[in-house]
Every structure is written in structure tokens, then in C-alpha cells.
Amino acid sequence: MKIYIDILIxxxxxxxxxxxxxxxxxxxSKLKDTNIVISSVIGGASSxxxxxxxxNSIEGLFLWIIKLISIALIVYISLRPDSIEQHxxxxxxxxxxxxxxxxxxxxxxxSGSAKVIFINTMTVYFDIPLIKLILATIIxxxxxxxxEYLQRKTxxxxxxxxxxxxxxxxEYVLPAVADTGNSLTDVFTGxxxxxxxxDELYYHFQLDRDEIALRTGFHSIPFSTINGKGxxxxxxxxxxxxxxxxxxKKSVDCAVGITLNNSKASRAVFSPSLIL
Numbered sequence: 001m002k003i004y005i006d007i008l009i010x011x012x013x014x015x016x017x018x019x020x021x022x023x024x025x026x027x028x029s030k031l032k033d034t035n036i037v038i039s040s041v042i043g044g045a046s047s048x049x050x051x052x053x054x055x056n057s058i059e060g061l062f063l064w065i066i067k068l069i070s071i072a073l074i075v076y077i078s079l080r081p082d083s084i085e086q087h088x089x090x091x092x093x094x095x096x097x098x099x100x101x102x103x104x105x106x107x108x109x110x111s112g113s114a115k116v117i118f119i120n121t122m123t124v125y126f127d128i129p130l131i132k133l134i135l136a137t138i139i140x141x142x143x144x145x146x147x148e149y150l151q152r153k154t155x156x157x158x159x160x161x162x163x164x165x166x167x168x169x170x171e172y173v174l175p176a177v178a179d180t181g182n183s184l185t186d187v188f189t190g191x192x193x194x195x196x197x198x199d200e201l202y203y204h205f206q207l208d209r210d211e212i213a214l215r216t217g218f219h220s221i222p223f224s225t226i227n228g229k230g231x232x233x234x235x236x237x238x239x240x241x242x243x244x245x246x247x248x249k250k251s252v253d254c255a256v257g258i259t260l261n262n263s264k265a266s267r268a269v270f271s272p273s274l275i276l
Contacts, residue, residue, distance in 0.1 A: 005048065005051070008047050008048070008050065008051075008123075009044040009045065009047055009048070010044065011047075012043055012044045012046075012047035012123055013040045013041060013043060013044035014040075015043065015098075015101070016039060016040045016042070016043025016044065016074060017036065017040045017043075018101075018137065019043075019094055019097050019098055019101070020036060020039055020040065020074070020078045020079075022097055022140065022141070022144055023075070023078075023079065023090060023093055023094055023097065024078075024079065024253065025144065026093060026144050026147065027079065027090065027093070028192065028252045028253050028254060028273065028274045028275075029079045029080075029251075029252070029253055030251055030252070030253040031078060031079070031253070035077050035078050035080070036078055038077055038078075039073075039074040039075075039077045039078040042070060042073060042074050042077070043070070043074055046066075046067060046070035046123075047123045049063055049066060049067055049070075049123065050123035067123075068091075068095075071091055071094055071095065071098075072087070072091050074094070075087065075090045075091050075094055082248075082249060082250060083248070086250075093147075097140060097143075097144070100139075100140055100143055101136060101137075101140050104135075104136040104139050104140065105136050159178070159244045159245055159246075160175075160244070160245040161175070161176035161177070161178060161242055161243065161244050161245070161270075162174065162175060162176055162242075162243045163175075163176040163194070163240060163241070163242050163243075163268040163270070164239075164240070164241040164242075164243070165196060165238060165239070165240055165256065165268070166238065166239040166240075167201075167235070167237065167238040167239070167256065168237075170201075170204070172196075172198070172201070172266075174196065174198070174266055174267055174268045175265070175266075175267045175268070176242060176267065176268040176269070176270060177267060177268070177269050177270075178270060178271070178272040178275070179269050179270070179271065179272075180271070180272055182195065182269055182270060182271045183271060184221075184223050184232075184257070184271075186221060186234050186236065186255040187221055188219065189236055189255060191236065191253060191254050191255045192254050192255070192270075192271050192273065192274060193221075193223070193232075193234055193254065193255045193256065193257045194240055194252075194254050194255070194256050194257070194268055194269070194270045194274070195223065195232065195257045195259060195268065195269040195270070196256055196257065196258045196259070196266075196268050197259055197260070197261035197264075197266060197267050197268070197269065198258065198261055198266035198267075199260055199261055199262070199263060199266070200266070201258050201266075202258050202259065202260050205218065205233075205258065207233040207258060213233050216235075217235050217236075217237050218233040218234060218235045218258075219233070219234055219235075220232065220233055220234070221234055221257070223257060223259075230259075232257040232258070232259050233257065233258055233259075234255050234256065234257040235255065235256055235257075235258075236255050236256075238255075238256040239251065240252050240254055240256060242270065242274065242275050244275070250274075250275055252270075252274045252275070254270075254274060
């Protein structure tokens with residue numbers, strides 16, 4: 001088999017990018033463009049390991065260890081996990097997504113008339129039709145969705161949470177409720193929405209006046225949670241960090257919706273999938 005190293009590297013830069021985006025979607029982690037580029041380049045560079053032919057099992061094991069180290073580095077740079085346990089979890093999910101995608105590509109290649117496919121040390125080099133690559137991506141996404149659903153089923157409802165909200169120059173610390181019924185998603189970005197029930201924030205941003213809300217980066221979407229239903233003003237220009245009663249914390253990639261709480265104590269309502 002003739003392998004072109006430039007195609008090998010470019011292909012695996014693209015694959016690394018896809019896996020990072022899938023993992024960020026699965027873990028609701030914030031990504032920075034610079035970190036994504038660096039991680040993708042590392043993934044492409046590590047693909048040259050596929051060209052090394054081990055002479056024995058020891059050398060083969062050594063190549064796999066190097067590949068796993070490169071994956072751990074990719075995950076750390078792109079997702080910035082908050083703990084060793086979280087890092088190990090993210091690496092495991094990355095490896096699983098990589099394995100599933102590679103297996104799907106191999107299956108689709110066997111079922112058609114593609115010319116070339118080569119998989120070694122979680123590195124893919126292939127020439128298969130675009131429609132089959134799209135199908136492989138769709139199947140991988142379905143796998144992620146199923147995993148997320150199973151996560152929700154194992155959620156522990158007894159934990160208490162606090163939420164740190166930073167928006168413009170304001171910073172709020174609010175009690176938070178994990179609501180499995182909150183599947184609210186921003187229709188413009190596809191991000192899950194954390195609902196902030198706070199009269200002070202609502203009137204600070206003058207969200208009762210649509211023309212002002214639009215100028216300050218808010219837009220309205222329909223919603224329904226344990227707090228009520230109707231229209232809610234949503235923004236993507238906020239930082240959110242969730243802390244549980246064991247002081248585990250996680251910054252999450254989400255939109256923020258602000259609604260009235262009718263003079264009751266302020267609180268936040270979020271989907272448990274954001275922290276699982």
C-alpha cells in the first residue's frame with residue numbers, strides 16, 4: 001500500500017478536530033480556538049506513528065503508549081479538565097469515539113468498492129466516498145446522544161449545587177437546581193440553556209423591553225421548566241460555572257436565559273447533562 005504522508009496528516013488533523021468537537025458536545029465543555037488548532041495539529045503529527053512497523057509486541061505496546069500520551073495531551077489542551085479523574089474520563093471517551101468511528105469506516109469500506117483504508121494505532125488513512133464518511137459521522141453522533149441519555153439516567157438528584165454567573169461586569173453566585181426536565185436549547189446556537197430566575201438581573205438588563213434586550217445581545221425563545229413557561233430572553237455572552245456540595249466545579253458551554261422570579265429567592269435551573 002502506498003501512503004501519502006501529507007494526506008495522512010491532514011486527514012488526522014480533521015479527524016482530531018471532529019473528535020474534539022464531539023467530546024466538547026458530550027461534556028458541554030468550553031473550547032478556545034487556539035487550543036483546538038494546537039490539539040488538532042498534535043493529532044495530525046501523531047498520525048505518523050502509523051507508519052512505524054513494530055518488530056515485536058514490546059515495540060507495539062510502546063507505540064500504543066505514545067499514542068495514548070498524545071491523546072491525553074490533546075484532551076488536556078483542548079478541554080482543560082478540572083481534575084485527574086475528569087481527564088481520565090475524557091481520554092476514555094475520546095478513545096471510545098475514535099474506536100467507534102474507525103470501526104464504522106472499516107465496515108462501510110468493506111461494504112463498498114473503496115480503494116484504500118488503513119487503520120493503525122487509532123490512526124485512519126482512507127479513500128472512501130463522501131456519503132459514507134457523512135454516514136459514519138451521523139452514526140458516531142447518535143452514539144454520543146445515546147451515551148448522554150444513559151448519563152441522565154444515572155444522575156444523582158440528592159446533590160446540592162451553586163452556580164457562578166459572570167455576565168458583562170456582573171458576577172452572581174446563585175443556588176442551583178438540576179432539573180432533568182430542562183431540555184431547553186437555544187435554537188440559534190444549539191447550546192443548552194441555563195435558566196436564571198432573578199428579578200434583579202431581569203430588570204438590570206431591561207428584559208421587559210424587547211428593543212433594549214436585542215441591543216444588549218439577548219433574543220427570545222419559548223421555554224418550559226419547573227419554574228414556569230412562556231418566552232425567555234437568552235444570551236450566549238455569559239460565563240457559567242457549576243459547583244456541587246463536594247466542591248467539584250465545572251465551567252460549562254451553555255447559553256443563559258433570564259426570567260422573573262416574582263420576588264422569590266433567586267436561583268438557577270440547569271440540565272444535569274451539563275455536569276455529567
